[in-house]
Amino acid sequence: MGDGLRVALVGNPNTGKTTLFNLLTGARERTGNWTGVTVDSAHGVLDIGAEQLRVTDLPGIYSFSPYTEDERVARDYLIRNKPDAVINIVDASNLERSLYLTAQLLDMRVPLVVALNQMDVAERHGMRVDPAHLAQHLGCPVVPMVASRGEGGEALKQEVLRVAQARRLPTARVLYGDAERSVQRLQVCLIVAADDAGVDSRWLAIKLLEQDPFARELTKGLFDEIAAEENARIARHTGLKPEAAVMDARLGFIRGLAHDVVKRRLEIRRRFSDLADRLLLSRPAGIPAFLCVMYGVFWLTVRLTQPLVDFIDSALSALLVQGPRVWLGGLGVPELAISLLADGVGSGLTTVATFMPPIFMIFLCLSLLEESGYMARAAFIMDRFLNKIGLPGKAFIPLLVGFGCTVPALMATRTLEQRRDRLLTMLIAPFMSCGARMPVYAIFAMAFFPKHGNAVIFALYLIGALLAILSGWVLHRTLFKGDASAFVMELPPYHIPALRGCLEHVWYNLKSFLVRAGQVILLIAVLLSLGNAVFEWASAGEQQAAAKKSAAGRALTVVLRPMGVAEDNWPAAAGLLTGLMAKEAIVGTLEVLYAHADEAPAPDAQTFSLGASLREAARGLAAGYGRAGDGTAPGGESPGLLASMRRNFGGRAAAFAYLLFVLIYSPCVAALIVLGREAGWRWMGFAVVYQTLLAWMVATAFYQAATFFEAPLRAGLWLGALAVLAAGGVGLLHQFGKRGTR
Amino acid sequence: MSANETQGGGAAPRCLVDLKDGQTGIIRKNGDRKSTEMGLFPGARVVMFRNRKSEMSVVIGAGDARFLVSRAIAMKVELEG
Numbered sequence: 072m073g074d075g076l077r078v079a080l081v082g083n084p085n086t087g088k089t090t091l092f093n094l095l096t097g098a099r100e101r102t103g104n105w106t107g108v109t110v111d112s113a114h115g116v117l118d119i120g121a122e123q124l125r126v127t128d129l130p131g132i133y134s135f136s137p138y139t140e141d142e143r144v145a146r147d148y149l150i151r152n153k154p155d156a157v158i159n160i161v162d163a164s165n166l167e168r169s170l171y172l173t174a175q176l177l178d179m180r181v182p183l184v185v186a187l188n189q190m191d192v193a194e195r196h197g198m199r200v201d202p203a204h205l206a207q208h209l210g211c212p213v214v215p216m217v218a219s220r221g222e223g224g225e226a227l228k229q230e231v232l233r234v235a236q237a238r239r240l241p242t243a244r245v246l247y248g249d250a251e252r253s254v255q256r257l258q259v260c261l262i263v264a265a266d267d268a269g270v271d272s273r274w275l276a277i278k279l280l281e282q283d284p285f286a287r288e289l290t291k292g293l294f295d296e297i298a299a300e301e302n303a304r305i306a307r308h309t310g311l312k313p314e315a316a317v318m319d320a321r322l323g324f325i326r327g328l329a330h331d332v333v334k335r336r337l338e339i340r341r342r343f344s345d346l347a348d349r350l351l352l353s354r355p356a357g358i359p360a361f362l363c364v365m366y367g368v369f370w371l372t373v374r375l376t377q378p379l380v381d382f383i384d385s386a387l388s389a390l391l392v393q394g395p396r397v398w399l400g401g402l403g404v405p406e407l408a409i410s411l412l413a414d415g416v417g418s419g420l421t422t423v424a425t426f427m428p429p430i431f432m433i434f435l436c437l438s439l440l441e442e443s444g445y446m447a448r449a450a451f452i453m454d455r456f457l458n459k460i461g462l463p464g465k466a467f468i469p470l471l472v473g474f475g476c477t478v479p480a481l482m483a484t485r486t487l488e489q490r491r492d493r494l495l496t497m498l499i500a501p502f503m504s505c506g507a508r509m510p511v512y513a514i515f516a517m518a519f520f521p522k523h524g525n526a527v528i529f530a531l532y533l534i535g536a537l538l539a540i541l542s543g544w545v546l547h548r549t550l551f552k553g554d555a556s557a558f559v560m561e562l563p564p565y566h567i568p569a570l571r572g573c574l575e576h577v578w579y580n581l582k583s584f585l586v587r588a589g590q591v592i593l594l595i596a597v598l599l600s601l602g603n604a605v606f607e608w609a610s611a612g613e614q615q616a617a618a619k620k621s622a623a624g625r626a627l628t629v630v631l632r633p634m635g636v637a638e639d640n641w642p643a644a645a646g647l648l649t650g651l652m653a654k655e656a657i658v659g660t661l662e663v664l665y666a667h668a669d670e671a672p673a674p675d676a677q678t679f680s681l682g683a684s685l686r687e688a689a690r691g692l693a694a695g696y697g698r699a700g701d702g703t704a705p706g707g708e709s710p711g712l713l714a715s716m717r718r719n720f721g722g723r724a725a726a727f728a729y730l731l732f733v734l735i736y737s738p739c740v741a742a743l744i745v746l747g748r749e750a751g752w753r754w755m756g757f758a759v760v761y762q763t764l765l766a767w768m769v770a771t772a773f774y775q776a777a778t779f780f781e782a783p784l785r786a787g788l789w790l791g792a793l794a795v796l797a798a799g800g801v802g803l804l805h806q807f808g809k810r811g812t813r
Numbered sequence: 814m815s816a817n818e819t820q821g822g823g824a825a826p827r828c829l830v831d832l833k834d835g836q837t838g839i840i841r842k843n844g845d846r847k848s849t850e851m852g853l854f855p856g857a858r859v860v861m862f863r864n865r866k867s868e869m870s871v872v873i874g875a876g877d878a879r880f881l882v883s884r885a886i887a888m889k890v891e892l893e894g
Contacts, residue, residue: 133847133850133851133852134850136846136847136850138847164876164877165852165876165877165878167852167854167857167876168851168852168875168876168878171850171852171854192877196877314846318846318849319855322849322854322855322856325854326856344879345862345874345879348862348863348872348879349862349863352863352872354865354867447881450881451870451872451881454868454869454870454881455867455868455869458869463883464869464870464881465881488847555869557845557883557884557885557886558870558881558883558886559845559847559848559851559853559880559881559882559883559886560880560881561851561878561879561880561881562872562879562880562881563879564879
């Protein structure tokens, strides 16, 4: 397949590009209703008869000018990979706008096929587009389509195959009016350099006149002087900056083309979406509607799924942990093997399974928000608030995605034009509590806040969002000074989300999430069990093992003691370490380590009954949904884990301080790798230090304040020290900002 | 009712940010490259859907598309008189 024909799919956002990709390849790539769904490239295979073509779906872009990361990704792909055919999906109902990218593709001299999509929408809006006439002007095949209904798919495949096999280039070129002579003169000089760089010499000349940094990089600055002379000549003749002259000529080409091939009504029709926006973007209705939507997401994710989480936890604990322990013990299997299978594999699988309901729901909610078109409106609502921390409104979209998972949130920052905005958004996105932390909150809520669990979890989400704003505010005034950059964002029309598409998207995300996190959790659970068993075996006697564990625990918990983690509560510290691999691993770690540390009475054949345990779990589930709406976290007296947690944390203050630490401290390894790749390793290091230090300070401040009356002098000293540390930290950031460390 | 029927009399707006809700205009010149590439180019007919001084952005329609445009950019989009 590596030697097969390669096809790239390029087009504006919201033109049905991903739908077309799925139609061509039979893939199940996610589609979305806001700009930037495909922030990275996706790959699939297109079968045409005996031929197999490799198709790459590039990010949705408006032009190849290098404003955003996705524009750079698309341009670099076309230049470096030289596909055998490029499908340019063009929106027939927004022809002029789509043709800007087409004109740039003509400049690049790539083997081009135009897929003229959304012909039905154009017709509905009173426009008649003539595909044959357009093909004549562009000098390449133009296939009219309605990709959402599969119409035109076959014709497109045949054209793509023909163009790819012959690598047929379009015959049309954009002529650049007053700048054309300069383009031609520069092109002659660039023939060898363009050949060396593997690009078209005319395209390189146009890009140099536009002062494109990538073109200057390709020519190693050798032609800057000649380009400057030509630019001066254009400026003298037109009174315009050369890039403006080039753009004017390109727009002239597009206008002429559209004038020739489109017949339309002139007025702009109002749509249902416009009427809905009058309400949903207004201040009196928009903000309450936004808050209702956000609370709805929280309610569905936390409240609705919690009884199910409890049920899965109880049922699978009986089936995979307690049951195997009893059955294997009865068969005389050695303790080490029982420990590995029941406490390692069984606990790990149980932990992974409990994530499924909340993660499913958070991804479903995000998918519905995206598909419906509301996500872009939320960016408008948040615009004025984000401006106060120096971010444009559209930075809200990555932040919202962060409630699902930090990794896609970091990727979604690619749609922001300014590097400053991207960096700032990437640094505050991890504060948006991701779905992986939910199981940790849920288990602590059950153990310590049985009556007000939902309120506690909601408070954690809120604190995360507030800390994101606070951090944004501090960083905006220290390291990232400057105003929010101005932005333009397309508002997609409202859609009724296609449930099947949403569920496919959710399933895709859930599967990859569970596989990724599941592997880590299972591995950690097995390693911890194994380590524990080996430790006990090597310590020759339980007393000696307990003494060694206690010594190790003291070392682990020494920095966590001010936030309420006692020295014998070392599993809590170990949980934070494994949580760096994946936040969900914290619960698994506590489950395994407390089981060993507390020497909880293991169930035996007399006391354990699988049927009774499952019936109890089912009763809990029925009771949980029966009680829906009373704000009570169900769960009752389960398992020893809750009792162990209560015993080890000692009280609510220490438990909530621990949750604050989990909420704020360093992102997991997967997120850190993406952060390093997207922002640079220096910023990744900054994020680890900043977030972990902030987590420790907030958790310590909370614990000391909450226990103030128990030891006023100690708490007072700690709070004073933290205030000094916070002031020192801000001062340090300020100094870095002054020195222009950016 | 088509949006351009609401075009009122009085002094002609000079730039996009001067349009009131429901008013339409034709772009004469756009000093912002990104928004030009997204479809707000000279000759394009635009309609203002939402323009409040207290808000950082305006909502406009151009062809069949709707855009959220920062006021700073809207001020760079000049309209025909």
